[in-house]
Amino acid sequence: MSSLDPLRRLAVEQSRDRLLTIGAAVSLAWLALVGLFAFFGPEGEGQGAAGWIVWLVGVLLPLALIWLAVWSARSLLSLRQEAEDLRAMLTRMQEHDPASQPEAVIEPRATPHPAAAAVPRSPLPPAPRPTADTRQATLELDSPPATELTATELFYALNFPDGPEDREAIRCLRLALADPGMARLIRAAQDVVTLLAGQGVYMDELAVPQTDPALWRRFAEGARGESVAALAVIRDETALASAGAMLRGDEVFRDVAHHFLRHFDRLLSRKAQDNGDPQLLAALAETRSGRAYVLLAQVTGMLGRADAQTDDGDETLR
Structure with a gap:
């Protein structure tokens, strides 16, 4: 499902x-x-x-x-x-x-999950990115002037559109991309989701049980480690092992992951100060971007369960 x-x-x-x-x-x-x-x-x-x-x-x-x-x-x-x-x-x-795929899409290596490639964008310069799903290239995301996103619009933007017919999510994504800070977070999130999908780790398949919103509020205010260990809810050992191996062995992915974690941290901190509703923070963790964040935060030990430490350590994320 x-x-x-x-x-x-x-x-x-x-x-x-x-x-x-x-x-x-x-x-x-x-x-x-x-x-x-x-x-x-x-x-x-x-x-x-x-x-x-x-x-x-x-x-x-x-x-x-x-x-x-x-x-x-x-x-x-x-x-x-x-x-x-x-x-x-x-x-x-x-x-x-x-x-069942068109011949133009079939490649020798794993093709990213369609949900991971919903936002057409230019790749980051350090190294080539996995090929995005060409069916999403027709999305017109010309950004309108930046406006403050509502909680629902922010949720849809971080969850990415399911396809060209997902007009509401596309509209929310346009609004998010109009803000420079949100645009950096969205593109960093897609880089992470796309690279993970290239190794067979799909956000749609990660089970993220409901957690205590108060813990997300505490996490957004700076708590780390065992005090928020209950947020480490991902039990997919294959996904955890794959993400840990990529963090240890792939310098490009490690840089992209740290970049993404920093921007998502700032978003949580800002929403905790502006909105004050921990329910919003918990809801954002259920988006595709949020699932990627929980996976990486759990692997790097930010949630008190360091299944795989990177060479740079958790300090680079703060």
Whole structure:
């Protein structure tokens, strides 16, 4: 299953809850009408048992239809969400299958995951970057004047667009690239995600369980090591080993990773001061950029679990 957007999941749950509220409100309105009719309507003397049965059916049948409609609408929302997840999973399976790729995309080495190459940009000068997915080259990201991003826009920008049809994420990405500081972070994040994807480490496949937002607030304020070790939630040993090996043996990746970690650190610190909401910090860690940050922070020992130390050590990240 592809990376689940927490904001979209929240929207689906809110829609389901809203349907329950609507169903309850309509039911109460119907019962109020029935009560008014029974109070002010003609007396039912001499109706008999058959009359009462008809009256009860007339009262209960609309209620049953109301809740049948509510149940159907909630089920439809769930089915749509499952269909989107299945479609994303099938798309990713086809993209991993070399036989399903166009000949122009097939290369002797691993091709970066499409989600890792969503932002077309010029590579960094120290060394050539892995080839980006050519299907994303048509995204027009001419940046508008810089504006302050909302929490939702920041989330979408750091999560990268899923494709040319992901218009909302593309819009948020344009806004982020209009800010020089955010543009450096976005490009550094994509460099890291793309290089990791070249070694088979895909952010969509990293499980990042929910963590205590208060810990992210403490981390953003400068806490490091064992005091925030509960944030080291990645348990994918293959991903940890691959990232550690790249940090030790690939000088280019090490420089890019340190550059990315510094910029993401500054973002967390700034948002902790400006916004003050630890929920935002925890949500940013669930983006593709955030997952890359957690992976590297865990590997380098910033979270108290140094699975692989680099030659430069953690001091270069501060």
